[in-house]
Amino acid sequence: MAAPPKPGQQFVPIAKFRPAMRGFDCEVIVLETAMPTTTRDGQTIHTFLVADRSASIIMNIWGNDGKCIRNGDIIRIDGAEAKLFKGFMQLTTARFGKLRRVGEDTMLFKDQPNVSEVQWVTEEESRAMEPAEEGQC
Template sequence: MAVPLRLGQQLTSIAKLRPSMRGFDCEVIVLETAAPTTTMVTGQTIHTFLVADRSGSIIMNIWGDDGKYIRNGDIIRIEGAEAKLFKGFLQLTPAKFGKFKRVGEDTMLFKEQPNVSEVMWVTEEESRAMALAEDGKAKV
């Protein structure tokens, strides 16, 4: 049985995520689990998952040991999530004081495409520089 939303709680869909969004809630199903990695600097473990909802999919990272309890098919509700860019690609993670919990398994409609983590995001400055470079090439 799924855990009901709190009164007034709104869930943000994956398709609506943009870089630097913070403090939103979302609910996703875990499609794939990658092997955990450890950071060189702090030695913290990062658990990486491909997750999805009705609007698409995204890479989700969980820092620390809590990620080792998440399995494929788990439905996870994140309260206080962040959408961050890592090497130009969008990823989902609980914020520093955010929380996540398992609210079900295997019973959620989802779409694997579009995978918003496959879209390369560029800053406005990078976009302007690329436009100027293209203009310069066209005039030559």
């Protein structure tokens, strides 16, 4: 069973995440674990597919924090961020965010929709895709 939240703590469901959201709290279960990757400057990135009652999303954890996370772990993030990478949303911890394991295998979840499969476009990109009306530039 997962540890109870702090009094007054509200978790934002994955389905409500929007690009550039920062500093929110969430609780997810790890569904899949990918092989860690290493950046050109030697940083390790651990990648997971995580879910809650509303949806699923790709979660990236930088450094050693992701080394001990396994499938079935329930993870609580205090100070999470939803970021776009190549137009697709991903979950990560904010610079001063805290990630901790609070349980395992006992959380209801939905693996669909996967919000990381939705491509987001900026307003400028959206306007550029709209057909110009006749007589206007």
